[in-house]
Amino acid sequence: xxxxxxxxxxxxxxxxxxxxxxxxxxxxxxxxxxxxxxxxxxxxxxxxxxxxxxxxxxxxxxxxxxxxxxxxxxxxxxxxxxxxxxxxxxxxxxxxxxxxxxxxxxxxxxxxxxxxxxxxxxxxxxxxxxxxxxxxxxxxxxxxxxxxxxxxxxxxxxxxxxxxxxxxxxxxxxxxxxxxxxxxxxxxxxxxxxxxxxxxxxxxxxxxxxxxxxxxxxxxxxxxxxxxxxxxxxxxxxxxxxxxxxxxxxxxxxxxxxxxxxxxxxxxxxxxxxxxxxxxxxxxxxxxx
Amino acid sequence: xxxxxxxxxxxxxxxxxxxxxxxxxxxxxxxxxxxxxxxxxxxxxxxxxxxxxxxxxxxxxxxxxxxxxxxxxxxxxxxxxxxxxxxxxxxxxxxxxxxxxxxxxxxxxxxxxxxxxxxxxxxxxxxxxxxxxxxxxxxxxxxxxxxxxxxxxxxxxxxxxxxxxxxxxxxxxxxxxxxxxxxxxxxxxxxxxxxxxxxxxxxxxxxxxxxxxxxxxxxxxxxxxxxxxxxxxxxxxxxxxxxxxxxxxxxxxxxxxxxxxxxxxxxxxxxxxxxxxxxxxxxxxxxxxxxx
Amino acid sequence: xxxxxxxxxxxxxxxxxxxxxxxxxxxxxxxxxxxxxxxxxxxxxxxxxxxxxxxxxxxxxxxxxxxxxxxxxxxxxxxxxxxxxxxxxxxxxxxxxxxxxxxxxxxxxxxxxxxxxxxxxxxxxxxxxxxxxxxxxxxxxxxxxxxxxxxxxxxxxxxxxxxxxxxxxxxxxxxxxxxxxxxxxxxxxxxxxxxxxxxxxxxxxxxxxxxxxxxxxxxxxxxxxxxxxxxxxxxxxxxxxxxxxxxxx
Numbered sequence: 001x002x003x004x005x006x007x008x009x010x011x012x013x014x015x016x017x018x019x020x021x022x023x024x025x026x027x028x029x030x031x032x033x034x035x036x037x038x039x040x041x042x043x044x045x046x047x048x049x050x051x052x053x054x055x056x057x058x059x060x061x062x063x064x065x066x067x068x069x070x071x072x073x074x075x076x077x078x079x080x081x082x083x084x085x086x087x088x089x090x091x092x093x094x095x096x097x098x099x100x101x102x103x104x105x106x107x108x109x110x111x112x113x114x115x116x117x118x119x120x121x122x123x124x125x126x127x128x129x130x131x132x133x134x135x136x137x138x139x140x141x142x143x144x145x146x147x148x149x150x151x152x153x154x155x156x157x158x159x160x161x162x163x164x165x166x167x168x169x170x171x172x173x174x175x176x177x178x179x180x181x182x183x184x185x186x187x188x189x190x191x192x193x194x195x196x197x198x199x200x201x202x203x204x205x206x207x208x209x210x211x212x213x214x215x216x217x218x219x220x221x222x223x224x225x226x227x228x229x230x231x232x233x234x235x236x237x238x239x240x241x242x243x244x245x246x247x248x249x250x251x252x253x254x255x256x257x258x259x260x261x262x263x264x265x266x267x268x269x270x271x272x273x274x275x276x277x278x279x280x281x282x283x284x285x286x287x288x289x
Numbered sequence: 290x291x292x293x294x295x296x297x298x299x300x301x302x303x304x305x306x307x308x309x310x311x312x313x314x315x316x317x318x319x320x321x322x323x324x325x326x327x328x329x330x331x332x333x334x335x336x337x338x339x340x341x342x343x344x345x346x347x348x349x350x351x352x353x354x355x356x357x358x359x360x361x362x363x364x365x366x367x368x369x370x371x372x373x374x375x376x377x378x379x380x381x382x383x384x385x386x387x388x389x390x391x392x393x394x395x396x397x398x399x400x401x402x403x404x405x406x407x408x409x410x411x412x413x414x415x416x417x418x419x420x421x422x423x424x425x426x427x428x429x430x431x432x433x434x435x436x437x438x439x440x441x442x443x444x445x446x447x448x449x450x451x452x453x454x455x456x457x458x459x460x461x462x463x464x465x466x467x468x469x470x471x472x473x474x475x476x477x478x479x480x481x482x483x484x485x486x487x488x489x490x491x492x493x494x495x496x497x498x499x500x501x502x503x504x505x506x507x508x509x510x511x512x513x514x515x516x517x518x519x520x521x522x523x524x525x526x527x528x529x530x531x532x533x534x535x536x537x538x539x540x541x542x543x544x545x546x547x548x549x550x551x552x553x554x555x556x557x558x559x560x561x562x563x564x565x566x567x568x569x570x571x572x573x574x575x576x577x578x579x580x581x
Numbered sequence: 582x583x584x585x586x587x588x589x590x591x592x593x594x595x596x597x598x599x600x601x602x603x604x605x606x607x608x609x610x611x612x613x614x615x616x617x618x619x620x621x622x623x624x625x626x627x628x629x630x631x632x633x634x635x636x637x638x639x640x641x642x643x644x645x646x647x648x649x650x651x652x653x654x655x656x657x658x659x660x661x662x663x664x665x666x667x668x669x670x671x672x673x674x675x676x677x678x679x680x681x682x683x684x685x686x687x688x689x690x691x692x693x694x695x696x697x698x699x700x701x702x703x704x705x706x707x708x709x710x711x712x713x714x715x716x717x718x719x720x721x722x723x724x725x726x727x728x729x730x731x732x733x734x735x736x737x738x739x740x741x742x743x744x745x746x747x748x749x750x751x752x753x754x755x756x757x758x759x760x761x762x763x764x765x766x767x768x769x770x771x772x773x774x775x776x777x778x779x780x781x782x783x784x785x786x787x788x789x790x791x792x793x794x795x796x797x798x799x800x801x802x803x804x805x806x807x808x809x810x811x812x813x814x815x816x817x818x819x820x821x822x823x824x825x826x827x828x829x830x
Contacts, residue, residue, distance in 0.1 A: 462656050
C-alpha cells in the first residue's frame with residue numbers, strides 16, 4: 001500500500017509541478033527567454049495568498065490577489081528587466097544573471113517580511129480520509145488534479161484555437177510572419193509572460209495549504225521548472241507538463257526505496273540522465289551540436 | 290581587531306582563489322557553471338580527510354584536493370560537451386543538487402550534516418604554519434601563484450582558444466579548434482583550482498560541513514565573479530572583497546537587526562547582479578562595452 | 582586522374598520534411614574560383630555546412646584532396662586546409678583583431694603550442710602578413726566587435742588568409758561593401774587565386790561573380806541546375822529568370 005500512497009502523493013505534487021513548468025515552457029517557447037525568475041512569481045503568489053488568508057479574507061479573494069501579484073511580477077520582469085537588456089546586448093548569460101539576481105531579491109525580501117520558517121494556510125480540504133485500506137487521500141488531491149486537468153484543457157484550447165494563441169506558438173519561430181498577420185510581437189511576449197506567470201498561481205495556492213511556503217521555495221520551483229522544461233524538451237508545453245508530473249512522481253516513489261533525503265535529488269538525477277543521453281527531451285527537437 | 294582582520298584577509302584570499310577559478314570557466318571559456326561549490330567541497334573534504342587520517346601538510350592537501358576535484362570535474366565536462374547554454378546551466382544545477390545530497394548522506398566520507406571536525410593544525414614540510422599571519426602568507430602565495438598561472442595561460446594560445454570558443458563556437462571549430470578537448474581542459478583546470486581553494490578552506494575553518502558547499506555558496510561565488518567583472522584578472526578579487534565586506538559593513542548599520550543581515554546582504558547582491566546586467570554587463574572592473 | 586582539391590558526390594540533406602540539398606555533385610577545379618549562384622534558400626550555405634562537417638549529410642560524400650571526410654568533425658576537416666567564412670562573420674567579438682587572426686592558426690588543444698619560439702615567430706609573421714594584406718595592421722589592437730562593418734568583413738578574410746589553407750569557402754564575403762572596399766576585396770581574392778588557392782564563393786552580386794569566377798554552379802531549391810562558364814550560365818534566360826524570382830512551373 002505504501003507504493004500506492006506514494007504514487008498518489010506523487011501525482012498531487014506532479015500536478016503542481018506540471019502547471020508551473022508549463023508556464024515556464026510557455027514563456028520560453030514564445031520568447032526564447034529563460035525566465036529563471038519564474039520561481040519568484042510562484043513564491044510571490046503563494047505569500048500573497050498567505051497574507052490575504054491571515055487577514056481573514058475569503059479564499060477566492062486570496063486567489064485573485066495571488067493572480068494579480070504573479071501576473072504583475074511576470075509583466076514587470078518582461079518590461080523592466082528583459083527588454084532593456086535585450087535592447088543592448090541580450091546574450092543568454094546576461095539575461096540569466098539578471099533574472100537570477102531578481103530571484104535572490106524576491107527570496108530575501110520574503111525572508112525579511114515573513115521570516116525563514118514554514119508558513120501554512122490551514123484548510124479543511126487537507127484532512128486525509130482512508131479511501132482504501134492503507135491509502136489516505138485528502139480532498140485537496142482531487143482539487144489539485146482537477147484544477148490541473150481543467151487548466152491544461154483551457155490553455156490547450158487557447159493555443160490551438162485563438163489567433164493570439166497561434167501567434168504565441170509562431171512567435172519564436174517566425175517573428176516576421178506575425179507582422180504579416182497584424183499581431184504585435186511585443187504584446188504577444190507580454191501575453192506569454194502574463195499567462196505563464198498566471199499558471200504558477202494554482203501551484204502556489206495548493207502548496208500554501210499543503211506542504212507550506214518558505215522563502216527558499218522560489219529557488220526550488222525554479223529548479224523544478226528548469227528540470228521539467230529540459231526533460232520535457234525545451235519549449236514544449238506538453239513535454240514540460242508531462243515531465244513535471246514525472247518528476248513529482250519520481251520524487252515521491254524514491255521514498256519507498258531510499259531515505260527521504262534523497263527525494264529531491266532523485267528529480268535531478270533524472271534531469272542529469274536526460275541531459276547526458278537524450279538532451280532533446282521527451283518532445284523537443286534535437287539540440288545537440 | 291588584528292585577529293579579526295587577519296581572519297577576514299585569509300577568508301578573502303581563499304575566496305579569491307575560488308572566484309578566480311570560476312572566472313576561468315565563466316569569463317574566459319563561457320562555460321556557465323552553477324556547481325562550483327561542489328568542487329570547492331570536494332577539495333575541502335579531501336584536504337580535511339588527508340589531514341585527519343594521515344598528515345596535516347597543507348601542500349599535500351592542496352594537491353590531493355585539487356587532483357580529486359579535477360578528476361571529478363569530468364562529471365561537469367560531460368554535459369558541457371553534449372549541450373550548451375540553457376541546458377548546461379540546468380545540468381550544473383542538477384549536479385549541484387545531487388552533490389549536496391551526497392555530501393550530507395555519505396557519512397563515512399564527509400561526516401554527513403555534522404561534518405568533519407578536529408582538522409589538525411596545518412603544517413608545511415613538518416613546520417607548523419597554524420599562526421594566523423603565517424597561514425595568511427601561505428594562502429596569499431597560493432593566490433599569487435594561481436593568478437600568475439591564469440594570467441600566463443589566458444594571455445597565451447590556450448586563453449585565445451577558450452575565448453574564441455566563448456565568442457563563437459562554430460567559428461572556432463571551423464578554424465581547427467578541438468572544442469571538446471579544450472572545454473574539458475578548461476573545466477578540469479577551473480575545478481582543480483577550486484579544489485585547492487577548498488583544501489585551504491578546510492584548514493582555515495578547522496571544520497567542514499555541507500553548509501559551505503550548497504547552491505547558495507555557488508551563487509555567492511558566481512555573484513563575486515559577475516559583480517567584479519568577468520574575464521579580467523582583478524574583477525573576481527574586487528567582487529570577493531565587496532561581497533565579503535558587505536556583511537561586516539551591514540553590521541555597523543544600527544537600523545538593521547542582526548538576524549536580518551544575511552537576508553539584507555542577499556538582497557543587495559541580488560539587486561546588484563540585476564542592475565549590473567542592465568547597465569554594465571561587463572562588471573565593475575570590466576571594460577565597458579564600447580560599441581560603435 | 583589527379584585528385585581534385587574538393588569534390589562533392591550525390592549530396593543530400595533534409596531538414597524535417599524540407600529538402601535543403603538534393604543530389605548535388607560539385608567539383609572544385611584547383612586554383613580557380615567557382616561561384617555558387619542561386620536564389621535565397623537554394624541550399625548554398627547548407628552545402629558549405631555539409632562540406633565542413635557542421636551538419637552530417639543524409640547521403641553522399643565529400644572528398645578533400647581525394648580523401649573522403651565523411652564522419653570527420655569540423656576541426657579535423659579544417660586542418661586539412663579547408664578554411665571558411667560565415668555569412669554573419671562570427672568573429673571572436675571580445676578579442677582583439679590580432680588575437681582573432683592568431684587564434685585562427687593555433688591548432689593545438691593543449692595549454693601551449695608546440696614548436697617553441699621558431700614556430701611562434703612563424704605564426705606571428707603569418708598574422709602580420711594577413712593583417713597587412715587586408716589593411717588591418719593599424720587596427721591590430723582594436724576589439725573585433727568595435728570595428729566598422731567593412732573592417733569586420735576584412736577581418737574575417739584575414740583569419741582565412743593566415744591559415745594558409747588551400748581551399749576557401751566564402752559565404753557572401755562582399756555583401757554590403759561600399760565600391761571602394763569591394764574593389765579591395767576583389768583584388769584580394771584575385772591575388773589568392775594567383776597564388777593557387779582553390780575558392781568556392783557564394784555571392785549574390787553578379788558583377789563580382791563575373792569578375793572573380795571561372796566557373797559557376799547554379800542552384801535552385803537544393804538541386805544543381807547547371808554548371809559551366811559564367812557567360813553561358815548568366816546568359817541563359819531560364820536561369821536568370823529563376824535567379825530574379827520567376828518561379829518555374
